Structure formats: structure tokens, C-alpha cells
Amino acid sequence: MPATNAPTGYSRLRIALHWLVFALIAQQYLFKDAMSAAWDRITDGLETGFDPLVLAHVAGGALVLIFALWRLTLRARRGVPRAIEASKVQGILAKLTHVSLYALMILMPLSGFVAWFGGVEAAAQGHNVLKIVLLALVALHVVGALYHQFVLRDGTLARMRRAQD
Ligand code: HEM
Numbered sequence: 123m124p125a126t127n128a129p130t131g132y133s134r135l136r137i138a139l140h141w142l143v144f145a146l147i148a149q150q151y152l153f154k155d156a157m158s159a160a161w162d163r164i165t166d167g168l169e170t171g172f173d174p175l176v177l178a179h180v181a182g183g184a185l186v187l188i189f190a191l192w193r194l195t196l197r198a199r200r201g202v203p204r205a206i207e208a209s210k211v212q213g214i215l216a217k218l219t220h221v222s223l224y225a226l227m228i229l230m231p232l233s234g235f236v237a238w239f240g241g242v243e244a245a246a247q248g249h250n251v252l253k254i255v256l257l258a259l260v261a262l263h264v265v266g267a268l269y270h271q272f273v274l275r276d277g278t279l280a281r282m283r284r285a286q287d
């Protein structure tokens with residue numbers, strides 16, 4: 123339920139965090155090969171030298187976690203703009219997608235940390251399963267955004283582009 127004093131839109135900060143996290147997650151997928159190769163060497167008992175792309179994966183993932191927690195704090199403190207719903211089912215689907223995206227923005231870095239710093243193979247396997255779940259959720263989310271933009275034409279995408287403080 124949106125709070126009675128729910129904001130009318132997303133603030134500049136919330137929009138910046140949304141698109142920054144999108145860019146960070148995109149780079150995690152685009153440059154994943156360095157991290158996978160380093161992990162293969164570790165599990166084979168070999169040494170790994172310094173690789174800036176591995177550092178970018180660890181730091182980028184850590185930032186995703188920090189920004190997700192920041193966004194959840196903002197949601198709790200300032201409320202969430204009223205959802206633009208075409209139907210009850212679509213509204214529930216959007217909410218479920220958002221909740222799941224937040225869960226993945228937390229679980230991906232956590233499983234990565236446990237694998238990388240704890241040397242836990244099972245966590246790496248979990249990370250590999252979750253990466254597919256996250257990709258599927260982002261795809262669904264983008265389809266939803268495009269549906270709002272081109273079929274419903276209800277200004278949902280504009281809410282994530284222009285700030286309403
Ligand atoms: C939102 C955050 C993250 C995303 C989206 C992400 C995504 C990915 C992707 C797509 C792969 C490639 C798997 C493959 O196809 O081989 C991968 C591998 C890996 N990531 Fe992440 N990652 C994130 C955060 C982290 C963090 C914070 C760490 C560690 C501190 C980490 C550690 C690893 C490790 C060790 C692998 C190798 C696993 C393997 O190849 O079995 N990840 N990650």
C-alpha cells in the first residue's frame with residue numbers, strides 16, 4: 123500500500139541510483155570472462171595475478187549491494203510513488219518483479235563474496251544460477267517498461283527519467 127504522503131515521482135537521487143545500478147550490472151555481464159577465468163585458476167589450485175577487470179567485478183558488485191540497500195532505505199523513509207497500473211494482475215506482476223530484483227541485487231553480491239573471499243564452490247554455483255534468474259528478471263522488467271511506453275503510453279518510463287522532488 124502506498125503511504126498517504128507518497129511522493130508524486132522519483133527523486134533525482136533515486137533516478138541516478140537506478141541507472142547507475144543498471145550500468146554496473148551490465149558491466150558485470152559484459153566483462154564476466156575475466157572473473158570466470160580467475161575463478162577457474164583458483165579452483166585448479168593455480169595463482170592469479172592482478173587483473174583490473176576482476177577488481178571491477180568485485181568493486182562493481184559491492185557497489186550494487188550498497189546502492190540497493192540505499193534505495194531500500196529511501197523507499198522506507200520517503201515512500202514509493204503510486205504505481206501506474208493498467209490492471210490488478212499487471213500491478214502485482216510489476217511489484218513481484220521489483221521485489222525480486224531487489225533480492226537479486228543483494229543475493230548476487232553476497233554469493234559472489236562468499237565464493238571469492240571464502241573459497242566456497244557451492245556459493246559460486248549459486249552465483250551462476252542466480253545470474254540467469256537476474257537476467258530473466260531484467261528482461262521481464264524491460265519488456266514491462268516497453269509495454270508501458272509503447273502500448274499503454276502512460277508515462278511510466280518518463281518517471282524514471284525526469285525527477286519529481
Ligand atoms: C550484482 C552483482 C554481480 C553480478 C550481476 C555478477 C555477475 C556475474 C556473472 C555474469 C558471472 C559469470 C559467470 C559465468 O558465466 O561464468 C560471474 C562470475 C563470478 N562472480 Fe559475479 N557478479 C556480481 C557480483 C560479484 C561479487 C561482489 C563477487 C565477489 C566479490 C563476485 C564473484 C564472482 C565469481 C567468483 C565468479 C566466478 C564464478 C564461476 O565462474 O563459477 N561476483 N558474476
Ligand code: HEM
Pocket residue numbers: 136140143144147148193197205206220221223224227260263264267268278279280281282
Ligand atoms: C539491471 C537492470 C535494472 C534493475 C535491477 C532495475 C530495477 C528497478 C527497480 C527495483 C525498480 C522499482 C523502483 C525503485 O525502487 O527504484 C525499477 C523501476 C523502473 N525501472 Fe528499472 N531496473 C533495471 C533496468 C531498467 C531498464 C533497462 C529500464 C528501461 C528500459 C527500466 C525502467 C524502469 C522504469 C520505467 C521504472 C519505474 C517504474 C514505476 O514508475 O513504477 N529499468 N527498476
